């Protein structure tokens with residue numbers, strides 16, 4: 001089965017979180033996501049996160065810390081999500097590749113809007129926001 005290692009970034013401003021919409025024609029298309037992408041050969045998760053967030057949402061990640069690691073089997077694809085909280089960045093997050101984006105309060109994040117693997121991320125964020 002196809003296996004991918006993915007760097008995912010939680011970008012927050014206060015208790016608001018930045019998410020983007022996956023285009024319809026890709027894996028888990030039409031769902032909202034935390035920006036990120038595949039870790040390439042020879043790259044660390046931190047390096048991949050910096051590259052992907054520059055490409056996808058136009059920010060320069062200055063620091064991040066690990067939040068949670070999720071392994072999930074979609075049946076057609078197995079993903080390992082290395083989720084980092086972005087603790088400092090330069091620039092204004094936006095859908096640099098033309099994708100829709102939004103800021104939402106942690107408590108308004110709805111698991112139904114996200115890919116299945118994201119349930120644990122949203123739980124972790126909600127827990128610490130209590």
Ligand SMILES: Nc1nc2c([nH]c(=O)n2[C@@H]2O[C@H](COP(=O)(O)OP(=O)(O)OP(=O)(O)O)[C@@H](O)[C@H]2O)c(=O)[nH]1
Nearest residue numbers: 004006008027028033034035036037038079115117118
């Ligand atoms: N970025 C991101 N990917 C996620 C999340 N949740 C989740 O299951 N994934 C899965 O992780 C996988 C890889 O993410 P991706 O499609 O963003 O990878 P990428 O940016 O390198 O895409 P590319 O191959 O088109 O360049 C996809 O199968 C996607 O469905 C999430 O919150 N954010």
Ligand SMILES: [Mg+2]
Nearest residue numbers: 035036037038
């Ligand atoms: Mg991506």
